[in-house]
Amino acid sequence: VESAAGSLDKLTMSSETATVVRFFKGFSMTQLSQRAKMYGRDVNEIAGEMIALAFARAVDTLALQRALARATSASMEYDGTSANISTTAIVETLKLFGEELDDSQLAVWAVNPKPYWDAAQLADSTGRTLYTDVQGGRLMQLGGAPVRMTAKADLIVAGSPTTYKSLLCKRGSVVMFMNETVSVDIERDPTADVDMLIANMYAVVHAYGTMPGGTKPGVAVLKTR
Numbered sequence: 057v058e059s060a061a062g063s064l065d066k067l068t069m070s071s072e073t074a075t076v077v078r079f080f081k082g083f084s085m086t087q088l089s090q091r092a093k094m095y096g097r098d099v100n101e102i103a104g105e106m107i108a109l110a111f112a113r114a115v116d117t118l119a120l121q122r123a124l125a126r127a128t129s130a131s132m133e134y135d136g137t138s139a140n141i142s143t144t145a146i147v148e149t150l151k152l153f154g155e156e157l158d159d160s161q162l163a164v165w166a167v168n169p170k171p172y173w174d175a176a177q178l179a180d181s182t183g184r185t186l187y188t189d190v191q192g193g194r195l196m197q198l199g200g201a202p203v204r205m206t207a208k209a210d211l212i213v214a215g216s217p218t219t220y221k222s223l224l225c226k227r228g229s230v231v232m233f234m235n236e237t238v239s240v241d242i243e244r245d246p247t248a249d250v251d252m253l254i255a256n257m258y259a260v261v262h263a264y265g266t267m268p269g270g271t272k273p274g275v276a277v278l279k280t281r
Contacts, residue, residue, distance in 0.1 A: 074262035126263035162201035229274025
């Protein structure tokens with residue numbers, strides 16, 4: 057309105073709480089020496105690679121667990137356990153994001169091999185596969201997001217029949233912060249006559265409860281046979 061003062065909008069910021077976790081990996085130098093001898097390499101180089109690989113796997117597993125838990129707590133799950141994966145089930149999972157679904161934000165599906173290959177066989181009425189370039193081929197994408205096949209136990213629900221969770225993540229939906237340096241110590245165990253190499257890492261692995269600018273988390277789960 058002319059000559060009237062405008063009203064100011066308030067900017068607010070929410071907060072979330074995450075937990076710091078400790079990752080541990082230990083080796084005896086006897087084990088490392090055997091591996092180093094096998095590959096003809098320095099024992100410390102082998103140790104560094106094994107520690108990095110162990111921590112990367114541990115972070116990957118914890119990120120998956122955090123995302124699955126977030127989807128459950130936020131009711132971001134579609135229950136399609138009455139049947140194998142289908143086009144309807146995929147669409148219904150995408151719909152869980154509501155109007156906050158943006159194809160450019162979809163990062164990846166984490167899918168067990170069983171529903172992965174079931175999805176690879178989905179076809180139209182003429183027999184043309186929907187999500188692969190050729191029959192028997194690998195999945196190109198599901199609902200606009202690439203697919204990563206993984207056999208992690210967290211995606212398998214034991215029962216009769218066995219059911220599976222397929223996790224869909226947006227970009228930035230899960231975050232990991234870690235200390236810049238990993239603590240590595242070498243200790244002597246005289247009772248076993250071995251040297252022990254012990255590594256510790258502290259990190260935060262967190263699945264956001266609400267994505268920036270939205271009202272929902274960035275993860276959803278499709279449950280199928």
